[in-house]
Amino acid sequence: MLASAAAVPLLGFARDEAMKERAGRAGMLFGAAVRASELRQDAAFRAAITRECSVITPELELKWAWLEPERGQLSFTDADQIASFAASTGKAMHGAALLWHLSIAPWAAESLADKPDWMIVRRFIASVIPRYGEVTSTWDVINEPMDMGHRVDGLRPSPYLAAFGPDYIRRALEDARLFAPKARLFINEFGLDYDFPVERDKRYLLLKLLEGLKKSGTPIDGLGMQAHLELGKQDHFDPKVLAQFFNDVGSLGLEIRISELDVKEADGTLPTAARDARVADAVRRYLDVAMANRAVGTIGCWGLSDRYSWLESPGDKIGLNRGLPLDSALRPKPMYHAISEAYGIRGG
């Protein structure tokens, strides 16, 4: 007879466990953004990613400006390295991001401003998506389409909007589906987490956008919540407001990925333990809401360790921002445990 799970002493079991195992038991994924250069140069970091993550997101390497700096000269070396690392370690890769105003290749932006030719966009989508079809089952097709204060629909002025109007979103999703029939397609957005007027408006208008896409039968499978939390904004964190938004998105039949979780600190002069406790507390409060909604299936951080963080340090003298799960020596911090415990809510 097989040993029953109940015979395993749970505490000791959980202590040595990697995050991806806890996530897996909860029926979920745990991910982080990585760079090819980090994986190449840093064996200890590579081991940490290997151990902890079930999905990895190339931080830069799939973006248009990176892949095709000159028209027609695609260079897949770095993206291929991340993809084969993912494949050889049994991880999924998340594709980020096809259309993002900040990562459009400069030649493409110029060309679209000159002549709005959708074939330029389609050629890019067609050259990238199928190459990673085996390892990449989720794509951010549009990144950060919203920006308040410009238009009544809340869409961000961008080279894509200027060239094709609001319909660029539908077109990109249709093309992504065409070239990746099995992949789940996402819109990824930031600034949706707090109870400020501008974030309230953004949530409302993004919901309208998602609703419209669903109604018109446009292929969209989910929303990526970037979840770049900020300790300076925590007074405006309202779990009820966030829960309502998750419910609204889930009610449209959409999946939710927590796609870029990290925490920007506000006060780097506090003792380290207090800083880490604040970061973990913000994450715990957020994930309590996220875990209560079955539409949420992935928690991804924008980096795994403070060793490689895009977050700026909160002041000159106190060194790194401590807003990622592992410290710069790759040791788990309270934020790591907050995520791990969140999986516990779902049985992980």
Ligand code: XIL
């Ligand atoms: C960031 C990278 O981490 C930086 O290294 C780069 O300079 C700018 O982009 N939202 C996103 C990510 O969707 O692609 C961004 O990544 C962070 C904010």
